[in-house]
Amino acid sequence: MDRPLKILFVTAEMSPLISTGGLAEVANALPKALHARGHDVRVIMPCFREIPEEHRGESYCLCVADLGSRAEHGALRRSMVPGTEIPLYLVEHEGFFGRATPYGTGASEFPDNAERFCFFCQAVLHGIPQTWWKPDIVHCHDWHAASVPVYLRSKYQKDAYWEGVSSLLTIHNLGYQGQYPAEKFENTGFDDELLSPEFLEFHGDLNLLKGGIVFAGRLNTVSPRYAREIQTPEYGAGMDGVLRTRRDHLTGILNGVDYDTWNPAIDGIIAAPYARDALAGKQACKKRLQEMAGLPVKDTPVFGVVSRLYWQKGLDLVVDALGDLMKMDVQLVVLGSGEPGLERRLRQAQQEHPDRVHVLPKYEQDLARHVFAGSDFFLMPSRYEPCGLGQMYALAYGAVPIVRRTGGLSDTVRDVNGASLKDGSANGLVFVPLTPGSIVRTVQRAIDLYNAPDTMLQIRHTGMRHEYSWDRSSREYVDLYRRAMAG
Numbered sequence: 001m002d003r004p005l006k007i008l009f010v011t012a013e014m015s016p017l018i019s020t021g022g023l024a025e026v027a028n029a030l031p032k033a034l035h036a037r038g039h040d041v042r043v044i045m046p047c048f049r050e051i052p053e054e055h056r057g058e059s060y061c062l063c064v065a066d067l068g069s070r071a072e073h074g075a076l077r078r079s080m081v082p083g084t085e086i087p088l089y090l091v092e093h094e095g096f097f098g099r100a101t102p103y104g105t106g107a108s109e110f111p112d113n114a115e116r117f118c119f120f121c122q123a124v125l126h127g128i129p130q131t132w133w134k135p136d137i138v139h140c141h142d143w144h145a146a147s148v149p150v151y152l153r154s155k156y157q158k159d160a161y162w163e164g165v166s167s168l169l170t171i172h173n174l175g176y177q178g179q180y181p182a183e184k185f186e187n188t189g190f191d192d193e194l195l196s197p198e199f200l201e202f203h204g205d206l207n208l209l210k211g212g213i214v215f216a217g218r219l220n221t222v223s224p225r226y227a228r229e230i231q232t233p234e235y236g237a238g239m240d241g242v243l244r245t246r247r248d249h250l251t252g253i254l255n256g257v258d259y260d261t262w263n264p265a266i267d268g269i270i271a272a273p274y275a276r277d278a279l280a281g282k283q284a285c286k287k288r289l290q291e292m293a294g295l296p297v298k299d300t301p302v303f304g305v306v307s308r309l310y311w312q313k314g315l316d317l318v319v320d321a322l323g324d325l326m327k328m329d330v331q332l333v334v335l336g337s338g339e340p341g342l343e344r345r346l347r348q349a350q351q352e353h354p355d356r357v358h359v360l361p362k363y364e365q366d367l368a369r370h371v372f373a374g375s376d377f378f379l380m381p382s383r384y385e386p387c388g389l390g391q392m393y394a395l396a397y398g399a400v401p402i403v404r405r406t407g408g409l410s411d412t413v414r415d416v417n418g419a420s421l422k423d424g425s426a427n428g429l430v431f432v433p434l435t436p437g438s439i440v441r442t443v444q445r446a447i448d449l450y451n452a453p454d455t456m457l458q459i460r461h462t463g464m465r466h467e468y469s470w471d472r473s474s475r476e477y478v479d480l481y482r483r484a485m486a487g
Contacts, residue, residue, distance in 0.1 A: 002482070004038045004039045004040060005039045005040070005136050005137065005478065005481055006039075006040045006041075006042075006133070006134065006135045006136045006137075007031075007034060007040070007041040007042070007135060007136065007137055007139055007481065008042055008043075008044065008124075008128065008135035008137070008138045008139065009027060009030075009031055009041060009042065009043040009044065009139050009141070010044055010045075010121070010124055010138060010139065010140045010141065010145040010148055011023065011024075011027040011043065011044075011045050011141040011142075011144075011145060012045060012046060012102065012117070012120075012141070012142065012144035012145065013027060013048075013102065014027035014028050014043060014045055014081070014088075015027070015028045016028070016082060017045075017050075017051045017052070017055055017082070018045075018048050018050050018102060020103070021172075021173075021308065022172060022222075022255065022386075022387065022388075022389050023141060023142060023173075025255075025258075025389060026141070026170075026222070026255055027043065027045075027141060028258075029256060029257075029258040029470050030256075030473065030474060030477065031043055031081065031084075031086050032086065032258070032470070033256070033469075033470035033471055033473070033474035034474050034477070034478070035084065035085070035086050036471075036474075037471075037475075037478065039478070040133075041086060042086065042087040042088070042089065042133070042135070043081055043086060043087070043088050043089070044088075044089040044090075044091065044124055044127075044128070045088075045089075045090060045091070046090070046091050046093075046096070046120050047077060047090035047091055047092040047093075048097050048099075049097065049098045049099060049100065050101075050102070051090065055079055055082060055088075056077055056079055056090060057077045057079025057080070057088070057090065058077060058078060058079075059075050059077050059092070060075075060076045060078040060089070060127075060130070060131070061075070061076050061127060061130040061131075062074070062075055062076075063075065063076050063091065063122075063123040063126045063127035063130075064122075064123075064126055065118070065119045065122035065123050065126065065189060066122065066155075066189040067115055067118065067187050067188065067189050068186045068187050068189055069186065069187065072093065072096075072119050073093075074091055074092055074093035074096075074123050075091075075092040075093075076089055076090070076092070076123070076127035076128075076130070076131075077089065077090040077091075077092055078090075078131075089127065091120050091123045091124065091127065093123075096115075096116040096119055097116070107339075112187075113178070113180070114178065114180045114187070114188060114206060114208065115184070115187045115188065117143075117144045117145075117147065117178065117208065118147050118187075118188040118189060118190075118208075120144070120145075121145060121147040121148045121151060122147075122151060122155075122189060124138075124145075124148060125148065125151055125152070125156055125159075125162065129161040129162075134161065135165060136165065136166065136481070136485055137165065137166045137167065137168060137217075137481045137485060138152070138165060138167045138168070139167075139168045139170065139477075139481075140167060140168065140169045140170070140212060140216065141170050141172060142170070142171065142172050142173070142176065143176055143177050143178030143208045143209040143212070144178070145169075146169055146178065146208050146209045146211055146212025146213070146216075147188070147190075147208055147211060147212065148167065149167040149169060149211070149212050149215040149216040149217070150190065150194065150199075150200070150211040150212065150214075150215045151189075151190075152165065152167055152215070153215045154190065154191050154194065154215075155189065155191065166217045166218075166481075166485045166487075167215075167216045167217045167218075167484070168216060168217065168219070168220065168480065168481065168484050169212040169213065169216035169220075170219075170220050170221065170222065171219065171220070171221045171222075171386070172222055172386060172387075173386050174209075174221075174230050174235070174236065174237045174239060174386070175237055175312060175384075176209075177202075177207055177208070177209040177210065177239070178207065178208030178209050179202060179205050179206070179207045179208075179209075180205060180206045180207075180208075181205060181206070182195065182201070182204055182205055182206055184206050185200070185206045188206070190211075194211070198214070199211060199214055199215075200214075202238070203238070209239070210239065210242060213239065213242055213243065213246060214242065214246075216249075217249075217484040218249050218251070218480060218483060218484040219243075219246055219249055219250045219251070220250065220251040220252065220480060221250070221251075221252055221253075221386055222253065222254065222255045222386045222387035222408060223252050223253075223255070223386060223387045223388075223407050223408030223411045223412075224252035224254065225252065225407050225408065225410050225411050226384075226385075226386045226387065226407040226408060227250055227251060227252030228252070229384070230243055231243050231244050231247060231250075235384055235407075251480055253473055253477060253480065254387060254408060254411055254412070254468065254473060255387040255389060255392075255408070255468075255473065256392075256468050256469050256470035256471075256472065256473040256474075257389070257392045257393065257396060257467075257468050257469065257470070259396065259467070259469060262372075262392075262396050263396065264281070264282075264285075264373055264396065264397050264398070267369060267373070269366050269369045269370070270285050270288070270369055270370060270373040270374075271284045271285045271287070271288035271370075271373070271374075272284035272285060274373075274398070275464075276398075276460075276461055276464035276465060277461075279398065279457075282373070282398055285370070285373035285374045286302060286373075286374045286375075286376070288370065288373075288374060289302065289304075289333060289371065289373070289374025289375065290302065290331070290374070292370060293331075293333050293358035294354070294358060295331050295333070295355060295356070295358055296331075296355055300329050300330060300331055301329075301330055301376045301377060301446060301447055301450040302330075302331045302332075302333065302375050302376050302377070303330055303331065303332050303333070303375060303376070303377045303378070303379055303402075303443070303446070304333050304334075304335075304371040304372065304374070304375030304377070304378050304394075304399060305318075305332070305333070305334040305336065305371075305378070305379050305380075306335045306336060306363075306368045306371050306372065306378075306390055306393075307334075307335075307336045307390065308336055308337070308338045308363075309336050309337060309338030309339050309342045309343055309346070310338045310339060310342075311383065312382060312383050312385075313380075313382050313383070314381035314382050314383050314404065314434055315342060315379075315381065316342055316345075317381060317434060317435065317436050317439060318379065318439055319346060320436040321436035321437075321440050321443075322349050322353075322357075324436070324440045325439075325440060325443055326353050326356055326357075328443065328444070328447060329447070330356065330443065330447065331356055331358075332356060332357045332358070333358050333360075333371055333374075333375065334346055334357075334358070334359045334360065335362075335363065335364075335367055335368060335371050336360075336361070336362075336363055337361045337362050337363060343361050346359045346361075347361070368393075372393050372394055372396075372397040372399055373397050373399075375394070375397075375399040376399060376446075376450060377399060377400050377401075377402055377429075377446050377450075378390065378391065378394035378399040378400065378402065379402050380401060380403045380404070380409060381402070381403070381404050381431075381434060381439055382403070382404055382406060382407070383434060384406050384407055385403075385404075385406055385407040385408055385409045386407050386408060387407065387408030387411075388403075388407065388408045388409050388412070391403055391408075391412055391413055391428070392412060392468050394463075395412070395413075395427060395428075395463035395464065395466050395468075396463075396464060397464075398460045398463065398464050400427070400428055400429065400446070400449070400456070400459050400460065401413050401427070401428040401429070401463070402428065402429045402430075402431075402442055402443070402446060403428060403429070403430055403431075404430070404431060404432065404434055405430050405431070405432050410430070412468065413427060413428035413429075413430055414426050414427050414428065414430075415428065415429060415430035416428070416429055416445075416455075416459060421455070421458070424462060425462070426458075426459055427459060427462045427463040427466060428459070429442050429445055429446055429449070
């Protein structure tokens with residue numbers, strides 16, 4: 001039997017302490033699944049101001065980072081991942097992380113983000129040895145942690161403690177790369193020769209994610225299809241060529257769902273519990289959502305959206321289609337915030353159609369549960385989607401997902417057609433061209449499905465039967481860790 005592994009998780013965020021998206025959910029759920037399988041997993045992240053004091057633990061040791069022209073000192077705190085026995089280390093630096101938000105304000109990043117996260121990555125490598133615990137592998141997440149493999153293979157290459165420690169870089173969203181003007185390079189502590197096209201230079205800029213892609217022992221992203229897509233010019237965000245050079249070291253592992261948290265049978269927030277073979281509570285949840293949204297309580301299909309309101313998510317095209325959608329007998333509930341222009345257009349739609357459209361311009365998990373539980377259909381018309389968790393939550397809650405065929409959406413949603421109905425795999429509606437007209441046609445398909453209650457029930461049952469558990473994904477990650485350790 002293979003021995004348990006010692007795994008260090010390096011992440012910028014982790015729910016419930018701090019979350020701006022799917023990365024935080026993964027950083028909470030995957031370590032728990034690995035721990036349940038007997039592995040010694042520990043998490044390290046910045047000690048952002050938003051983290052409640054009761055979860056910060058105690059100061060453990062000092063840590064230092066070389067930022068070129070100066071050394072920056074911080075502290076390592078030791079705590080526990082909430083609700084678990086998993087150690088949590090927090091890198092404390094008031095100047096870098098004691099700010100009101102983690103990455104920036106409004107649409108602008110903090111101008112020193114390159115320095116902030118290079119400090120974080122070096123603090124990880126300086127601080128962890130002082131805990132007298134040595135990982136077998138360092139699992140780094142997204143651009144914030146992508147510099148760890150760079151430092152391991154350069155500044156720390158001859159360090160006795162880190163010798164033989166492997167690295168894995170998970171790309172959660174290639175659209176965010178940590179790209180900054182080249183003049184920021186002198187404040188990172190990287191060796192001078194690394195600012196070259198072979199390493200961290202990217203079209204004249206410094207690109208932290210590129211460094212991780214080049215230097216990490218193994219790479220993965222969060223769905224098999226997205227792993228293939230990012231090697232193409234359409235989805236590669238300029239990084240497709242670099243990724244193709246490492247295609248033999250690139251894997252796609254689908255994210256999972258924590259069914260101890262996202263499960264309508266035990267969800268204490270929603271109006272009534274329900275399960276695949278006992279769906280009566282679903283109707284009570286729909287009624288509660290209509291009441292909360294100020295919409296007429298009636299037998300009409302409810303379409304839910306829980307999303308950041310960004311270009312990637314394709315919701316601007318839903319707004320473009322509203323003229324035609326409002327001619328149909330539908331209700332739309334949108335939960336999310338983001339681009340001010342899109343928020344404004346959605347609020348205007350609510351003013352024009354108060355009995356059809358309701359917008360909640362913020363994200364709260366309790367509200368999200370009401371939307372998943374109360375919706376008949378769940379809209380995710382993404383331009384690209386590395387994995388997506390919303391469609392998995394929707395499936396668990398019996399809301400039929402409507403998705404564009406891309407990334408993890410394609411890996412998890414099977415379109416309703418004659419063949420998929422016959423073999424029992426149909427669990428949603430899938431479209432390809434991302435246009436307002438395509439969205440209108442797919443919504444009409446959904447209405448037709450809603451008006452065929454036996455087929456609608458079959459689709460709900462199929463969706464709720466699917467299980468995208470972290471137990472499955474964690475087994476795949478352990479296999480990937482072992483491959484990384486083998487070289």
